[in-house]
Amino acid sequence: MRKIILFLLAILLGVIILSLLIGSVRIPPEEILKVLFGASTNDNYRRIIVEVRLPRILMGVFVGASLSISGAVVQAIFRNPMGDPYILGISSGAAVGAVLALALFPGLLSISLFAFLGGLLAVFIVYEIAKTNGRVPIDTLLLSGIAVGSFLSAITSVIMYLTGNYHNAISWLLGSLRNPSWSDVTVMLFVSLFGSLSIYFFSRELNAMLLGEETAVYVGIDPEKLKKLIMGLVALLTAISVSFTGIIGFVGLVVPHMMRRVVGPDHTILLPSSLLFGSTLMVLSDLLARNIIEAEIPIGVITAMFGAPFFIYLLKRGRF
């Protein structure tokens, strides 16, 4: 199984290198090496590589990792194949925050902050609605997520309609890695590292949850506490990702399924491989988004366009 992890790591590195090499401005590979080793005299090349391409690639790595590992655990605790990190209403809540910020005080910082708070607030509402007698039944949680999500999407549309600012709002809703600054990347690095390690720490408990909450109790797990904790971590990872990049769909849903088909349901291996493959897919999608046509295509369009058919192929092949 280690081999798989190493293999995925190698692919990720390959995609990162490819992304450094390809961009709208053609830079010779030897110049890129010079820049990376601090020997370049070309200031434009240095800025393009160090300030534009590299932070964007790393943002893709961390966001892809966060969404995929979140998707994997959501599918585990919900025991539902439709689970994805947006199911708790985070994306819809973040969208309300973002369009509100666009209307009131446009600026990347305020958009990120509002989206983040909107996402967390939405999860909190979904959770509180689903809570009955101190327990949170999975079905109620899913349905409350859908209901709150629809309501918040309606609010987003109303705000967009009233302010007439479709242009910026739609480009945020479709998702893009944008042009992050190094401080954005650093925040994202720490959050995804903290979130992913904490989630990984609960791999064995998640394995037990696959057998049902009752069985989990028998092996000494408190399912309610575990659910609460995992949802807190997923909310953090997803809300912060969405706040930086907008809503990038499909990665969190499909990557864990793909990996489950390759490495099986054991979380100790499923979580790290989902994380690595999610990063790879995100960086690769952004590479395509930036270079297929003259203008930039929203990355969410790419992840769905290539992710969905590949997913269908895996389904039909029915391989395990």
Add this chain to the structure above:
Amino acid sequence: MMKMKRACSLILVILILSFSLSGCIEKEREESPGSIIVTDALNRTVILEEPPKRIVSLAPSVTEILFAIGAGGKVVGNTIYCDYPPEAKNITKVGDIAHPDIEKILDLSPDLVIAHRLNDLSVIEKLEELGIPVIALDEKSLEDIMTSIMLIGKITGYEKNATRIVSEIKERIDEINKSVKKKGVRVMVVVWHDPIWIAGGETFIDDMIKISGGVNIFEDVKGYQIVGYEKIISRDPKVIIVMAEHETGGEISYKAILNDKRLSSVSAIKNGRVYMVNADVISRPSPRVIIGLEEIFKIIQEEK
């Protein structure tokens, strides 16, 4: 569990701090006596040591203004929509308006980027972060357009030409003011036909209608919006002006409005007062708006 909670709240605090910190860091620049200081539409103060030599324009209107004031030769990059004056077509393209390509912009080594509110905010903020001077424009009225022309004139060192253009625009507006005969003509300006998008209040098209002796029937709707048939019919415009894209042979919207059976009871259609105007002269906040204004004036004041 307690540990986890504490760790969570710690992370939250770090997050909020780093969010707010990254907003506070501002690069301070020395002010020398010869420097140019301007404040742009986003209320940001930009200081240049000397007039720019390599300018990148991120909107067609900006390109038009630059050429009009005589700074066209300094434009090293613009967008794929920058097609006026014709020389603008041959300048290196840095992408479309919504998502200009930051790599291409950097590759041109600009010493000034003139952006617009229509551009992706992340591009503007990234350029700023890299220390490239950026000013951003946003026009909601004719007055704003003149402000933009003066702003670009000042920052590029072509202030005299900008002043001349603005005073010419003002003179021609005065001319129109003097010769308005009919007042209160109900006008609707259609941007697109399916669904019907109109220019509402708080747009410079609304200003043009007012100056020309008209009343925008959708003045209460802010910005560019979709409106329903019932409202159009009940507000009954006397004049309908339809924007035409010259590039795409643009009669589509005009013909669609003319032949729309649902609108057949509207005065403008019954009396044959539906007109087509080149979209570029009424939708681009450039010096050419005066041509658009004069066209709209003629249309509204026409005896029929």
